[in-house]
Amino acid sequence: MNFSRRHFLIGSGAVTLPVLLSGCGFAPQQSTSSSTGSKTLTFTTWGTDAELASFARVIAAFEEANAGAKVELNSVPYGQMFTNIDAQLQAGNPPDIFRVPYYTFGSYAGRDQLLDLSPYLESGFSDRFTDAAWAAVQGNDKPFGVPHHTDTSAILYNKAALESAGITSVPTSLESAWTWDELSEVAATLRAAQPADVFPMAYNWQGNGVTRWLSLLFQADGRFLATNLTDPAIDSDAGAAALEFSSSFFTKNFVPPNNTIKSATFASDTWYSQTSAMVWSGAFAIPDATNTLDFEWGATFAPRGERGGGDFGGNALVATADTANPELAAAFLDFVTGDMQMRDFCETASLLPTRKDLSESGIDFDVRPELAPIFLGQASTVRAEDSSQVASPDMSRIITVLQDNLESAFAGSTSTADTLKSIADGIAQPTGGS
Amino acid sequence: MTRVVAEQDRVAPPPQLPKRLGRRDTKTVREALAGWLFLTPNMLLLGLFVLVPLVWAVVISFQKTNGFGVGEFVGVANYERLISDPLFWRATANTLLFTIIVTPLSMGLGLGAAVLFNSILPARGVFRSILIVPMAISGVATALIGVLVFNENNGILNTLIRFIGLPSVNWQSGGSAAFVSVVLVTLWWRVGFNMLIYLAGLQGIGPELYEAAELDGAGSWARFRNVTVPLLGPSSFFLLILNVIYSFQVFDIVFVMTGGGPQNATSVLVTYAYETGFVTRDQGYAAAIGVVLLLITFVFTAVRWRTSRGRDLAE
Numbered sequence: 001m002n003f004s005r006r007h008f009l010i011g012s013g014a015v016t017l018p019v020l021l022s023g024c025g026f027a028p029q030q031s032t033s034s035s036t037g038s039k040t041l042t043f044t045t046w047g048t049d050a051e052l053a054s055f056a057r058v059i060a061a062f063e064e065a066n067a068g069a070k071v072e073l074n075s076v077p078y079g080q081m082f083t084n085i086d087a088q089l090q091a092g093n094p095p096d097i098f099r100v101p102y103y104t105f106g107s108y109a110g111r112d113q114l115l116d117l118s119p120y121l122e123s124g125f126s127d128r129f130t131d132a133a134w135a136a137v138q139g140n141d142k143p144f145g146v147p148h149h150t151d152t153s154a155i156l157y158n159k160a161a162l163e164s165a166g167i168t169s170v171p172t173s174l175e176s177a178w179t180w181d182e183l184s185e186v187a188a189t190l191r192a193a194q195p196a197d198v199f200p201m202a203y204n205w206q207g208n209g210v211t212r213w214l215s216l217l218f219q220a221d222g223r224f225l226a227t228n229l230t231d232p233a234i235d236s237d238a239g240a241a242a243l244e245f246s247s248s249f250f251t252k253n254f255v256p257p258n259n260t261i262k263s264a265t266f267a268s269d270t271w272y273s274q275t276s277a278m279v280w281s282g283a284f285a286i287p288d289a290t291n292t293l294d295f296e297w298g299a300t301f302a303p304r305g306e307r308g309g310g311d312f313g314g315n316a317l318v319a320t321a322d323t324a325n326p327e328l329a330a331a332f333l334d335f336v337t338g339d340m341q342m343r344d345f346c347e348t349a350s351l352l353p354t355r356k357d358l359s360e361s362g363i364d365f366d367v368r369p370e371l372a373p374i375f376l377g378q379a380s381t382v383r384a385e386d387s388s389q390v391a392s393p394d395m396s397r398i399i400t401v402l403q404d405n406l407e408s409a410f411a412g413s414t415s416t417a418d419t420l421k422s423i424a425d426g427i428a429q430p431t432g433g434s
Numbered sequence: 435m436t437r438v439v440a441e442q443d444r445v446a447p448p449p450q451l452p453k454r455l456g457r458r459d460t461k462t463v464r465e466a467l468a469g470w471l472f473l474t475p476n477m478l479l480l481g482l483f484v485l486v487p488l489v490w491a492v493v494i495s496f497q498k499t500n501g502f503g504v505g506e507f508v509g510v511a512n513y514e515r516l517i518s519d520p521l522f523w524r525a526t527a528n529t530l531l532f533t534i535i536v537t538p539l540s541m542g543l544g545l546g547a548a549v550l551f552n553s554i555l556p557a558r559g560v561f562r563s564i565l566i567v568p569m570a571i572s573g574v575a576t577a578l579i580g581v582l583v584f585n586e587n588n589g590i591l592n593t594l595i596r597f598i599g600l601p602s603v604n605w606q607s608g609g610s611a612a613f614v615s616v617v618l619v620t621l622w623w624r625v626g627f628n629m630l631i632y633l634a635g636l637q638g639i640g641p642e643l644y645e646a647a648e649l650d651g652a653g654s655w656a657r658f659r660n661v662t663v664p665l666l667g668p669s670s671f672f673l674l675i676l677n678v679i680y681s682f683q684v685f686d687i688v689f690v691m692t693g694g695g696p697q698n699a700t701s702v703l704v705t706y707a708y709e710t711g712f713v714t715r716d717q718g719y720a721a722a723i724g725v726v727l728l729l730i731t732f733v734f735t736a737v738r739w740r741t742s743r744g745r746d747l748a749e
Contacts, residue, residue, distance in 0.1 A: 257607035262695025275587045
């Protein structure tokens, strides 16, 4: 056969096109093929090196425990994760299992995109999880996923910066956590002791992290959705207290002016560069901070308002509604939340368990294990009535409403009353509440 | 007299060469066929990746969607919603302001750089390369550099400003300053491209024209104004359309540098459409925003096309 340049180009194109497309993460998933009788699951996630390594170990153990089962791990950058998942769901070729933040979970569960796990889970399955964690994966009182891990915000502090302001001790137990007033006093002391361009703290509410503002709302014993998860409940005394307390961070110069909701500079960067003495942060930041920072730092609890409280961060694992292998998918979700598997994941990735037993007995982070009790203690302040609100199907829209209105309130453009009313109206629009 | 000559010209029959016409016809058909063959791949790609999504977006703009499944037809409800949406008008105003500022500045600075680097200048190749380098960097990377430069706490620019004793600028927390920072980074990214196109245009202008103008007593400004600028008409037309379209479509720099903030001071139509379509999953409304953007671009291009006299001017 005469092999011409034209043949070569056509052949090269045919070979490279699928490779290029798969490199973009847009190539259709391999069929899970119950039609072919195979027991293969596709699992799409993003993750740090530690998280992906732990997932790989879990998969290997699952495949060993289930003869013939195979789980194909597809790791993608976080930035592309959900545009890809949405496109795949719309095109009818989603993965069998994917990882999803609790605040995005409702968008899928509420729109019939996820598998109702009720028929596939043994009775009493939910008993392994904390109430707050189990509440975060419910849609219409049915479980549409498993709570894989959680995280919540505590306070990391620069020891030298606090000591130079005369603050030599920080709370070491939940019971002795600073009250809001005490935190304000600490911040005022730091404000007075530090140069004008160094600030007492930075808050981690940038971007979708706006849900971390809810920590303050919960500490004020408030809610943003009523118990029917439809009516807005933020226009309340608790809402006003949380908003005024957080706005005071700006009016009293406790945080840098660019520590706004839509800022491109994350709170952690502000703290890393020693522009702030303290930062609100999840446990996930511990490995990076340990590797990066050349100053001595510690952690303490988030403050108490009417009660202790925190945002319910972290991620669930879910199976898609049309998976060809629902039993196998449910078995994997069961396996991956086993005690050994969850301990391995949380300890290596510096994240918090959602299992009751691990939350009670405690875990040791691979990096800075002495900080694990602080974050575990903080996570124990999260109540089921707090986390269940985050599972709202309209959470994505609520996040946008919170971002726009809090940004405006922090800049002093809108009064507390107007902001709360605007947030309540914005929440009622998608939820249909009143 | 002129009219008579013209009339005669018009009725004069074309030369008849029947024997050679057949061959010419075949040749014409072959050339046309080859032309279409060359065009076909591009037309297919254009149709698949531009026209089909475009039509689809128009269809979706008449639907209410939640991100999954088939949307519900709601007529012009999404367009009606646009009228009463203050965020849409804010984003539209910001987009227009951005376009009005960035387009003439990009072209002016690009032309200035092209004229400078077209002259006999030591190491002009190096300077040209320095200006063109940002073109080779992705918009996101450019914007990330912008974040480092314009970080108001410890960015390079504020550090320099403080070093010379001036008060630091609130590049991130002040609306106007944030807008300026986006404009400056866009200019840094885009001036090199404008310079490149103008440089190509300048090198197509023969030196004899400048010699003739000089002999006629034209000074350097007169030569620039009456020779260079008119003969760069096609380049200017091309750059104007492209700069306006790019400005209307600005996304990555705003998205990374400011996220549309503070308080929507830098929110533009595409960032608003993106957030609506991919964050809140209101894709019907996002498509309506996109269609409005398309219409604005079409109208501008059509008006400019009809009013431009310099687009086909050549030496």
